[in-house]
Amino acid sequence: MGCQYFDPCDHGADSFTIAIPQVTFGRGCLGEAGARARGLGMSRVGVFTDPWLRDSVYFATVMDSLCQSGLDSAVFDEITIEADDASVVRGAAFIADGNFDGVVSVGGGSVMDTAKASMLYGLHPVQDFLDYFAPPLGAGKPIARDFLPHLACPTTSGTGSECTSISVLRINALQTKFVLANPALMAQQALIDPACCASLPPMVVASTGFDLLCHALECYTARAYTRWDRIDDPMKRPLIQGANPWSDLAARKALEIAGEYLDRGVNDADDLEARDQLMWGASLAGMAFGNSGTHLGHALSYGVTHLMQDVSTDGYAVQSPFVPHGISVAVSAPAIFRYTAEAAPERHFEAAGYLQSDLKGAAPADSGEALAVRLIGLMQKTGVPNGLSGVGFAPADVPALAASSSRQIRAIANSPRETNLVDIENIYSAAMRY
Numbered sequence: 001m002g003c004q005y006f007d008p009c010d011h012g013a014d015s016f017t018i019a020i021p022q023v024t025f026g027r028g029c030l031g032e033a034g035a036r037a038r039g040l041g042m043s044r045v046g047v048f049t050d051p052w053l054r055d056s057v058y059f060a061t062v063m064d065s066l067c068q069s070g071l072d073s074a075v076f077d078e079i080t081i082e083a084d085d086a087s088v089v090r091g092a093a094f095i096a097d098g099n100f101d102g103v104v105s106v107g108g109g110s111v112m113d114t115a116k117a118s119m120l121y122g123l124h125p126v127q128d129f130l131d132y133f134a135p136p137l138g139a140g141k142p143i144a145r146d147f148l149p150h151l152a153c154p155t156t157s158g159t160g161s162e163c164t165s166i167s168v169l170r171i172n173a174l175q176t177k178f179v180l181a182n183p184a185l186m187a188q189q190a191l192i193d194p195a196c197c198a199s200l201p202p203m204v205v206a207s208t209g210f211d212l213l214c215h216a217l218e219c220y221t222a223r224a225y226t227r228w229d230r231i232d233d234p235m236k237r238p239l240i241q242g243a244n245p246w247s248d249l250a251a252r253k254a255l256e257i258a259g260e261y262l263d264r265g266v267n268d269a270d271d272l273e274a275r276d277q278l279m280w281g282a283s284l285a286g287m288a289f290g291n292s293g294t295h296l297g298h299a300l301s302y303g304v305t306h307l308m309q310d311v312s313t314d315g316y317a318v319q320s321p322f323v324p325h326g327i328s329v330a331v332s333a334p335a336i337f338r339y340t341a342e343a344a345p346e347r348h349f350e351a352a353g354y355l356q357s358d359l360k361g362a363a364p365a366d367s368g369e370a371l372a373v374r375l376i377g378l379m380q381k382t383g384v385p386n387g388l389s390g391v392g393f394a395p396a397d398v399p400a401l402a403a404s405s406s407r408q409i410r411a412i413a414n415s416p417r418e419t420n421l422v423d424i425e426n427i428y429s430a431a432m433r434y
C-alpha cells in the first residue's frame with residue numbers, strides 16, 4: 001500500500017479487513033426506523049433504551065415509526081449510564097424470553113453496547129460471564145455469528161458504537177471496564193439523526209466530543225496493521241488490527257471535524273452546524289477505530305474509571321463517584337501524545353495539523369508538544385477538568401492507576417511506542433495537571 005507508515009514488515013500482516021454497517025444520516029431520519037426495521041426482516045422488535053430517554057421525543061419518534069410499520073415491540077430500559085454486566089444479564093433474559101426477530105437500540109454508547117452484549121448472552125449463554133472476554137481476564141470463548149438483526153440509533157455524538165463491533169462493559173466485581181470485540185457484535189444498520197444532540201448539556205457534548213476526538217487521534221497514531229503478526233486463518237483476523245488506509249481516511253476527517261467544531265458545539269447549543277458535524281464526526285471516528293482499535297488514551301482511561309472516588313460531573317444525573325467516559329480519556333491525553341509522538345512523529349504531525357494545532361515553525365519532532373498544547377487548549381475552552389488532579393487523583397495514586405490500566409493488553413500493544421508499566425506510571429505522573 002503506497003504509504004510509508006504501512007511498509008511491509010517480516011511476519012507482519014499483509015491484508016486488512018473492513019466492516020461497517022449500512023449507515024443513514026440526517027435530521028429527521030429517526031422516522032425511518034419502522035421501515036428500516038421491517039426491511040431487516042423484523043416483525044417483533046426488542047427495543048433497548050435507558051430510563052432517561054424513555055420519555056424523550058426521540059424515543060417516541062422511533063416507537064411511533066415501528067408502530068406505523070405494523071411491528072410488534074417490547075421495551076427494555078434497565079440500563080445504567082455506563083453499561084455493566086448486571087444490565088447485560090437482565091438484557092440477556094429480555095432477549096431470551098422475548099421471542100424477538102430483531103433489535104432496535106435508541107441511546108448513547110451504554111444502550112447500544114448493552115443491546116449488543118444482551119444478544120450475545122441471551123442467544124448464546126455461557127457458564128461464566130467472562131468466558132467471552134479475551135485472556136487473561138476471560139476464557140476467549142469463540143462467539144457465534146448468528147445474532148438478530150440490529151438497527152442502532154445513537155443519541156449522543158461520541159461513542160460511535162453504532163458503527164463498531166465493540167461492546168465496552170463495566171465488570172462490577174472488578175470495578176472497571178473491559179472490551180468485547182467481535183464482528184458478530186456489529187449492528188446491520190445505523191440510523192443517525194443529529195437532531196438528538198439538540199438538548200444535550202455542554203459537559204455531555206464536551207465529554208462525548210473528546211471521546212470522538214481521541215478515537216480518531218488514537219486510531220490515526222495506532223501501530224500500523226503491517227506491524228501486527230500475519231493471521232493464518234482469515235476468519236480470525238481481528239478488527240482491532242492497527243492503523244490502516246481505511247481507518248486513516250475516516251479518522252482524518254473526524255479529526256478535522258473535532259478541530260473545527262468541538263469548541264463551538266460545546267459552547268453554543270444553538271450552533272446546529274457544529275452539533276450536526278460532531279454527530280457525523282463521532283460516526284466517522286467509530287468507522288475508523290472500529291477497524292483499527294484505539295491505544296493508550298482508552299487503555300489508561302479504564303484505570304481512572306476503576307479508581308475514581310468522590311467525584312461527580314456537571315450535566316450527568318449520576319451519583320458520585322462518576323467520571324464520564326470521554327473525560328476519563330481526555331485527562332491523560334496530552335501526556336500520552338507527548339509520549340507516543342517520538343515513535344511516529346510524522347503521523348502525530350499530520351494529526352496535529354488536522355486538529356488545527358499551531359504548527360508555525362514546527363517540525364515533526366515537535367508534534368507531541370504541538371498536539372498536547374492543542375488538546376490542553378480545547379480542554380480549557382470546553383470546561384474539561386485539568387488532568388488527573390481535576391478528577392480527584394493525586395501523585396500517590398499513580399501506581400494503582402498504572403496497575404489497573406496495564407490489564408488492557410491489546411490496546412496497549414496497539415500503541416505506536418512499546419509501553420511498559422513504568423512508562424504508564426510516567427504518563428500518569430505527567431498527566432496530573434497541565
Ligand SMILES: [Fe+2]
Nearest residue numbers: 159211215325
Ligand atoms: Fe471511547
